[in-house]
Amino acid sequence: MPNACARCDCLDCLDCLDCLDCLAYLAYLAYLAYLAYLAYLAYLAYLAYLAYLAYLAYLAYLAYLAYLAYLAYLAYLAYLAYLAYLAYLAYLAYLAYLAYLAYLAYLAYLAYLAYLAYLDCLRPRT
Known part of the structure; x- marks a missing residue:
C-alpha cells in the first residue's frame, strides 16, 4: 500500500488519522x-530448544565419561585382584617349597638316626 492516501490527499498515512484507509494501513x-x-x-524458542538439546548432549557426554571412568575403575580392580591372586599362588608355592625342605630335613634326620643305629649295632657289646 502506498504511503500517500488517495482518499484524503494526505502525504503520509502514518501522520493521518482522519480516514479509514489510513487507519487500515496503520x-x-x-x-x-x-x-x-x-x-x-x-x-528465540527455537534457540532455547537448541540450547536444551546441547545441554542434553552435554549431559549424555558426561554420563559417557562417567561410564568410561567406571569401566576403568572395574578394570583396575580386576587387575589388582589378578595381582593378589598371583601373590597368593606365589605364597602357596613358597609354603610348598618350605614343606618340601622340611620333609627333606626329616628324611635326613631319619637317615642320621638309622646311621647312628647302624653304628650302635657295630659296636662290640660288653
Missing part, C-alpha cells in the same frame, strides 16, 4: 509488526 503495519514479533519469539 492496522496493517501493526499486524506486520506483531507477526515479526511472533516470528522473533519463535526464533
Whole structure:
C-alpha cells in the first residue's frame, strides 16, 4: 500500500488519522509488526530448544565419561585382584617349597638316626 492516501490527499498515512484507509494501513503495519514479533519469539524458542538439546548432549557426554571412568575403575580392580591372586599362588608355592625342605630335613634326620643305629649295632657289646 502506498504511503500517500488517495482518499484524503494526505502525504503520509502514518501522520493521518482522519480516514479509514489510513487507519487500515496503520492496522496493517501493526499486524506486520506483531507477526515479526511472533516470528522473533519463535526464533528465540527455537534457540532455547537448541540450547536444551546441547545441554542434553552435554549431559549424555558426561554420563559417557562417567561410564568410561567406571569401566576403568572395574578394570583396575580386576587387575589388582589378578595381582593378589598371583601373590597368593606365589605364597602357596613358597609354603610348598618350605614343606618340601622340611620333609627333606626329616628324611635326613631319619637317615642320621638309622646311621647312628647302624653304628650302635657295630659296636662290640660288653
